[in-house]
Amino acid sequence: MQLGDSTYLQIETSAPPDDGVIRFPEVDGVDYGDLRGPSVRENAFTDKNGRWVRERYYIYYVDLSVGEAGEYVIPPITAVIGGREVSSDELRLRVTPDTEGAALGYVDVRVPFDRVVVGQTFPIEIEYGCRASYADRIGDWNLSLPWLEDLGRGAVTAERPDPRDGAPTQVTVGRSALQASAPKITQVNGEAFRVMRLRLLATPMRSGKIDLSGTVLRFVEGRWVENLILGRDFRPTKEYFKRLGEGAFTISPLPEEDRPLGFTGAVGTFDASASADVRDLFAGDSIKLTVDYTGAGNLADFGAPDLSLAPEFTDDFAIYGSKEDRGQDRRRIVYDIAPLRDDVERIPSVSLETFDPSTWEYRRVSTQPIDISVRPRGTEAPITVGEEPAPTKRKFERDIEDVLPGGLRAAGTDGNAPSEGTIASVFGAVIVAWGALRFASRRDGGMRGQSGERRGALRRLERGLSRADTPEKELRAWTAFLAARTGVDAESWVGRDVRGDSRRGFVDLGEVATDLVARTNERLEAAAYGDGERVGADDVLRVARDLLEEGL
Amino acid sequence: MKFALRIVCFVAVLAALPIGALRGQAGDDASPPIVADGEDAAVGPEVAAPQSGPVVDDAPVLFASPDASQARADELFRNGVAAWHEGRHARAKELWLEALDALGPSVEPTSGDQLVLDRHALLHDLGNAAFRADAWLEAMGWYRSALRYAPRDAATRHNLELARERAGVLPDTDGPVASAWHAHLTGWTRGEARWLALLGLGPLALALLFEAVRGGRALAWASIGAFLVALACVAPLVSQELRADELPMLVVSSGGVDVRSEARAGANVVGHVEAGDTVERVDALPDWVRVVGPGRTKGWVPESAVFDLLR
Numbered sequence: 001m002q003l004g005d006s007t008y009l010q011i012e013t014s015a016p017p018d019d020g021v022i023r024f025p026e027v028d029g030v031d032y033g034d035l036r037g038p039s040v041r042e043n044a045f046t047d048k049n050g051r052w053v054r055e056r057y058y059i060y061y062v063d064l065s066v067g068e069a070g071e072y073v074i075p076p077i078t079a080v081i082g083g084r085e086v087s088s089d090e091l092r093l094r095v096t097p098d099t100e101g102a103a104l105g106y107v108d109v110r111v112p113f114d115r116v117v118v119g120q121t122f123p124i125e126i127e128y129g130c131r132a133s134y135a136d137r138i139g140d141w142n143l144s145l146p147w148l149e150d151l152g153r154g155a156v157t158a159e160r161p162d163p164r165d166g167a168p169t170q171v172t173v174g175r176s177a178l179q180a181s182a183p184k185i186t187q188v189n190g191e192a193f194r195v196m197r198l199r200l201l202a203t204p205m206r207s208g209k210i211d212l213s214g215t216v217l218r219f220v221e222g223r224w225v226e227n228l229i230l231g232r233d234f235r236p237t238k239e240y241f242k243r244l245g246e247g248a249f250t251i252s253p254l255p256e257e258d259r260p261l262g263f264t265g266a267v268g269t270f271d272a273s274a275s276a277d278v279r280d281l282f283a284g285d286s287i288k289l290t291v292d293y294t295g296a297g298n299l300a301d302f303g304a305p306d307l308s309l310a311p312e313f314t315d316d317f318a319i320y321g322s323k324e325d326r327g328q329d330r331r332r333i334v335y336d337i338a339p340l341r342d343d344v345e346r347i348p349s350v351s352l353e354t355f356d357p358s359t360w361e362y363r364r365v366s367t368q369p370i371d372i373s374v375r376p377r378g379t380e381a382p383i384t385v386g387e388e389p390a391p392t393k394r395k396f397e398r399d400i401e402d403v404l405p406g407g408l409r410a411a412g413t414d415g416n417a418p419s420e421g422t423i424a425s426v427f428g429a430v431i432v433a434w435g436a437l438r439f440a441s442r443r444d445g446g447m448r449g450q451s452g453e454r455r456g457a458l459r460r461l462e463r464g465l466s467r468a469d470t471p472e473k474e475l476r477a478w479t480a481f482l483a484a485r486t487g488v489d490a491e492s493w494v495g496r497d498v499r500g501d502s503r504r505g506f507v508d509l510g511e512v513a514t515d516l517v518a519r520t521n522e523r524l525e526a527a528a529y530g531d532g533e534r535v536g537a538d539d540v541l542r543v544a545r546d547l548l549e550e551g552l
Numbered sequence: 553m554k555f556a557l558r559i560v561c562f563v564a565v566l567a568a569l570p571i572g573a574l575r576g577q578a579g580d581d582a583s584p585p586i587v588a589d590g591e592d593a594a595v596g597p598e599v600a601a602p603q604s605g606p607v608v609d610d611a612p613v614l615f616a617s618p619d620a621s622q623a624r625a626d627e628l629f630r631n632g633v634a635a636w637h638e639g640r641h642a643r644a645k646e647l648w649l650e651a652l653d654a655l656g657p658s659v660e661p662t663s664g665d666q667l668v669l670d671r672h673a674l675l676h677d678l679g680n681a682a683f684r685a686d687a688w689l690e691a692m693g694w695y696r697s698a699l700r701y702a703p704r705d706a707a708t709r710h711n712l713e714l715a716r717e718r719a720g721v722l723p724d725t726d727g728p729v730a731s732a733w734h735a736h737l738t739g740w741t742r743g744e745a746r747w748l749a750l751l752g753l754g755p756l757a758l759a760l761l762f763e764a765v766r767g768g769r770a771l772a773w774a775s776i777g778a779f780l781v782a783l784a785c786v787a788p789l790v791s792q793e794l795r796a797d798e799l800p801m802l803v804v805s806s807g808g809v810d811v812r813s814e815a816r817a818g819a820n821v822v823g824h825v826e827a828g829d830t831v832e833r834v835d836a837l838p839d840w841v842r843v844v845g846p847g848r849t850k851g852w853v854p855e856s857a858v859f860d861l862l863r
Contacts, residue, residue: 398714399714400680400683400710400711400714400715401707401708401710401711402680403633403636403644403673403676403677403680404670404672404673404676404677404707405633405673406629406633406669406670406672406673406674406676406677407626407629407630407669407670407673408622408623408626408667408668408669408670409667409668409669409670410664410665410666410667410668411661411662411663411664411665411666411667411668411743412664412743413664413741413743413744413747414660414661414664414741414742414743414744415660415661415662415663415664415665415666415743416663416664416743417742417743417744417746417747418746418747418750419746420746420789420793422750423746423749423750423753423786423789426750426753427753427782430753430756430757430760431760433757433760433761434757434760434761434763434764437761437764437765438763438764441764441765441767510768549768549769550768550769551766551767551768
């Protein structure tokens with residue numbers, strides 16, 4: 001493999017190690033990553049005796065990287081399986097330097113301080129790129145920064161590049177795709193390089209020397225192909241590796257000397273300010289004391305000052321608690337306090353013990369005290385809420401609508417309105433016309449006969465049903481009723497497709513009446529000629545009444 | 553064919569009967585002739601223009617000319633408005649009261665073209681005059697009188713509510729349904745109530761037509777529904793007819809007024825009506841009015857303590 005590239009070891013075992021440990025021999029210049037796995041693979045086959053055999057393998061992986069070019073011999077890897085120590089074969093690894101990548105690539109790591117302290121937030125700038133003449137052929141950038149682990153897990157965040165400097169580019173660090181700055185042409189040793197910058201913010205959790213020499217830039221040469229489906233597609237042809245070379249910086253522990261008792265981990269150069277939402281209040285009323293910290297440092301990480309431990313507060317104020325808003329640019333802490341007495345005249349300053357890396361000494365950052373006016377309970381003095389008086393809302397008077405201009409006007413609808421006599425006449429005309437029309441319609445008989453005929457037909461149906469001792473006689477009474485109301489022969493209603501005839505226009509009973517007749521016909525016929533249940537006289541009469549209501 | 557013939561007959565009967573009634577009404581009306589536009593168009597009688605105020609429009613009048621009393625009232629009214637805008641509120645009130653006297657009792661117009669003074673505006677403005685004089689109860693009386701001629705006028709209703717507030721009179725606290733029904737009954741002028749009643753008969757006629765021709769339960773229910781709608785439409789007119797003989801008065805004496813058994817100051821007090829209550833006048837003597845109060849309290853109250861709402 002080429003120097004800067006990474007590979008991994010694959011270890012297969014027949015069973016998991018008894019103690020769960022696979023022992024890797026130490027080799028100078030070889031770094032092992034975390035052990036991953038196992039994944040299980042099964043092979044099933046029939047042996048020569050015809051038996052079905054199933055084999056199971058446990059596969060582990062471990063990343064491998066080397067710091068220098070050369071020949072490496074990795075002695076057997078051992079593990080204890082089934083009470084027996086098993087070992088692998090010896091491995092040989094040859095690492096060659098990528099001289100071409102070293103000439104074409106460029107990588108540099110810059111830390112603006114010679115030494116930093118644990119908890120200090122500082123930027124790390126990584127510039128990378130390749131020769132400008134090659135830049136168009138490079139399609140993939142990858143940075144290997146093994147020293148990030150030494151800063152502490154989660155101690156590093158990437159800053160987004162300023163979009164005003166151009167469209168951001170992308171670089172892969174580990175498994176994360178990060179945004180870097182737009183490329184710029186830089187002269188390095190007389191050669192033009194196209195260089196991008198990745199800016200990280202680190203807040204180291206532990207002290208020690210950070211060796212940057214493991215930094216490797218991997219960039220891939222290839223060509224861009226226009227693809228109908230995928231669009232512009234990068235086809236890699238060759239990988240290059242560029243190592244940083246020597247480089248290191250030191251993270252110092254916080255000095256023990258002069259460390260104040262109330263130090264809560266604030267490292268940086270901070271400014272503090274405080275404000276109160278109420279300055280004129282009654283004793284016991286709540287004050288929201290807002291303390292803002294700004295500046296360069298670990299604003300999001302340090303512990304907020306605990307007012308309940310400050311006697312200047314606890315003597316005069318009740319401390320109810322606090323809320324925090326943690327940001328990269330500002331840390332805001334809102335304390336809920338209440339003056340205990342009416343002789344309290346000010347909110348004391350809030351102090352934060354910090355360590356200033358620029359002067360390498362501890363420093364106390366304090367807010368300004370805030371004057372307040374506390375009134376005893378029971379007085380009716382006005383209370384001013386907020387630091388600034390609230391804008392007064394203008395009040396408007398309610399008043400009457402002004403006089404109306406009035407004047408002469410046409411009487412309009414009032415003058416043209418119909419008289420009561422006209423309205424009564426129209427009402428009477430409606431009733432008379434309705435009665436006359438109704439009388440005329442009912443007198444014609446036929447499909448809609450007079451009410452007397454209806455009642456007669458219903459009575460005859462009642463009589464017929466009361467005398468019927470068989471389903472056939474009930475059916476006969478029913479068809480006689482239909483014949484009386486429709487004028488269609490009774491026999492023709494037996495076995496008739498009423499719905500079909502209605503659709504074809506042979507019967508005009510209306511939708512509801514058609515359905516009632518059809519269903520009753522079916523039930524009575526099923527009872528008379530089939531094995532259907534006998535239909536009760538009450539049911540038939542109810543249907544008949546419904547039909548009469550429907551105008552039959 | 554038969555069906556169409558029946559409908560024609562129905563419509564003919566509908567049309568024939570009211571026409572007779574309309575003819576009778578027209579004969580009784582004896583409306584003044586309508587004057588056509590043009591050279592012969594009559595211009596209202598000359599009235600003295602106010603020294604200040606709105607310019608009298610001397611354009612040809614498209615309608616019948618107002619009678620002398622209406623013209624005189626209009627002149628006084630306009631002068632009152634001009635005085636009001638000059639800040640002479642007392643003078644404005646005097647002029648408006650004179651205009652009201654000139655108009656005389658309210659008479660229904662006999663045609664849509666008849667020119668009449670906007671009595672609602674006059675009464676509204678008198679209410680404003682009373683309001684500006686801090687006579688809140690009297691202002692309530694004027695506004696309520698004005699609302700009889702324009703029941704849905706938002707400005708007058710607003711002023712009435714304000715006057716009620718200032719006078720400390722609680723508004724009526726009917727339930728929502730009762731309030732809505734009361735608003736329906738009283739929310740129409742007499743002419744509007746008549747038109748509404750006539751319109752309400754339209755759906756009824758239509759529903760009955762189909763019921764008679766087609767029959768069936770659904771149309772029967774539709775007819776019943778149309779009948780109820782017609783009743784609701786007729787209700788305001790019926791309500792107004794029933795209350796036509798009432799003579800409502802508003803108690804405008806602050807603190808209310810004692811109701812006495814006889815029309816003299818020392819008579820026994822048989823009841824008390826609160827300020828802002830409405831009473832009905834049943835009799836009158838000089839300086840005394842016999843009223844029936846809200847709790848059927850009947851007796852005499854000083855005339856100055858009540859305000860006649862029929863103006």
